[in-house]
Amino acid sequence: MRKAERGFTLVELAIVLVIIGIILGAILKGQEIIANAKIKRIVNDYKSIVAAIYTYQERYGSLPGDDPNATTRFGSCAGSNGDGDGRMDDEDTATTGRYWRHMRCAGIITGSGGNHPTNPYAGVIFIGYAMYNLSGHNICFTNIPGDVAEIVDRMNDDGIPNAGSIQGNTTATTYNHADTYTLCFRM
Numbered sequence: 001m002r003k004a005e006r007g008f009t010l011v012e013l014a015i016v017l018v019i020i021g022i023i024l025g026a027i028l029k030g031q032e033i034i035a036n037a038k039i040k041r042i043v044n045d046y047k048s049i050v051a052a053i054y055t056y057q058e059r060y061g062s063l064p065g066d067d068p069n070a071t072t073r074f075g076s077c078a079g080s081n082g083d084g085d086g087r088m089d090d091e092d093t094a095t096t097g098r099y100w101r102h103m104r105c106a107g108i109i110t111g112s113g114g115n116h117p118t119n120p121y122a123g124v125i126f127i128g129y130a131m132y133n134l135s136g137h138n139i140c141f142t143n144i145p146g147d148v149a150e151i152v153d154r155m156n157d158d159g160i161p162n163a164g165s166i167q168g169n170t171t172a173t174t175y176n177h178a179d180t181y182t183l184c185f186r187m
Contacts, residue, residue, distance in 0.1 A: 035148075037120075038120035038121065038148070039148055039151055039152060039155075041119075041120050042119060042120065042141055042144070042148075042152055042183075043152065043155075043156060045117075045119065045125060045141075046139050046141075046185045049109075049125070049127075049139050050139065050187055052064075052103050052108045052109050053088070053099075053103070053127075053137075053187070055108050056102065056103055056106055056108055059106065060073065060106070062082070062084070063082070063086065063087075063088045063099070064088060064098075064099040064100075064102035064103045064106070064108075065082050065088040065089075065097060065098040065099025065100075065101075065102055065127070066082035066083065066084060066085060066086060066087055066088050066099075067081065067082045067084075067102055068081050068082055068083065068084040069081065070082065070098075070102050070105070073105075073106075074102070074105035074106070077101070077104075077105040078101060078102055078105050079098060079101045079113075079114060080098060082098060082102075087129050087137070088127045088129070088137055089127060089128050089129040089137070096113065096114035096115055096116065097114050097116055097126060097127060098114055099114075099127055100113075100114045100115065100116065100117070101113060101114035119141045119142070119143070119144070121141075121143045121144055121145060121148070121180075122143055123141055123142030123143025123144065123180075123182075124141075124142050124143075125139065125140070125141055125142075126139075126140050126142070127139055127140070128140050128184065131167070131169075131182075131184045132162065132167045132168075132169060132184060133162060133163065133167055134165070134167055134184055134186045135186070136186060136187060137186075137187040138184040138185060138186055138187065139184065139185050139187060140182050140183065140184040140185075141182065141183050141184075142182045143180050143182075144168075144180060144181045144182070144183045145177070145180055145181075146175045146176050146177040146178060146179045146180065146181060147175070147177040149161065149168050149175050149181040149183045150174075150175035150177070152166065152183060153166045153167075153168070153175070153183070156185075160173055160174075161173070161174070161175050161181070165185065165186040166183065166184070166185050166186070167183070167184055168181035168182065168183050168184075169181055169182040169184075
């Protein structure tokens with residue numbers, strides 16, 4: 001005599017598949033929420049940095065990093081004075097910015113020293129002057145994936161990497177999603 005073999009019924013299998021579908025849907029939605037938050041953080045970081053720069057300039061009459069009296073105000077915290085030429089792009093070294101140091105010593109942004117802050121895509125944020133086709137001061141974010149760069153540019157400008165007030169480090173007229181970009185915003 002054979003024992004009765006019992007397997008899963010169609011209803012039980014359907015319930016398991018529905019549960020798996022719900023779990024996968026929640027995971028995918030969670031990933032989408034995280035991706036959207038990273039994109040919004042880039043724009044919010046840009047706006048916060050602009051506000052910090054203008055706050056410094058209003059308080060001290062000089063741009064951070066360009067302040068010729070920073071060491072008088074902040075002592076050794078400031079690292080060094082700027083040269084007063086009206087440009088913030090004078091770097092202490094390749095990995096630090098005098099402008100970050102000056103704003104941190106003034107208590108306008110958090111942290112210590114002149115290390116560049118990082119962006120959500122493991123790149124750094126720096127301030128440049130006349131980057132790519134942009135004039136004046138620019139706030140730049142390195143290591144931005146092509147699809148993200150396109151979304152940020154399209155939502156806040158024209159979506160073209162070599163035109164407008166947001167530009168990537170390319171001469172191309174479209175973003176390649178397989179590439180990474182240094183995305184710069186004109187101040």
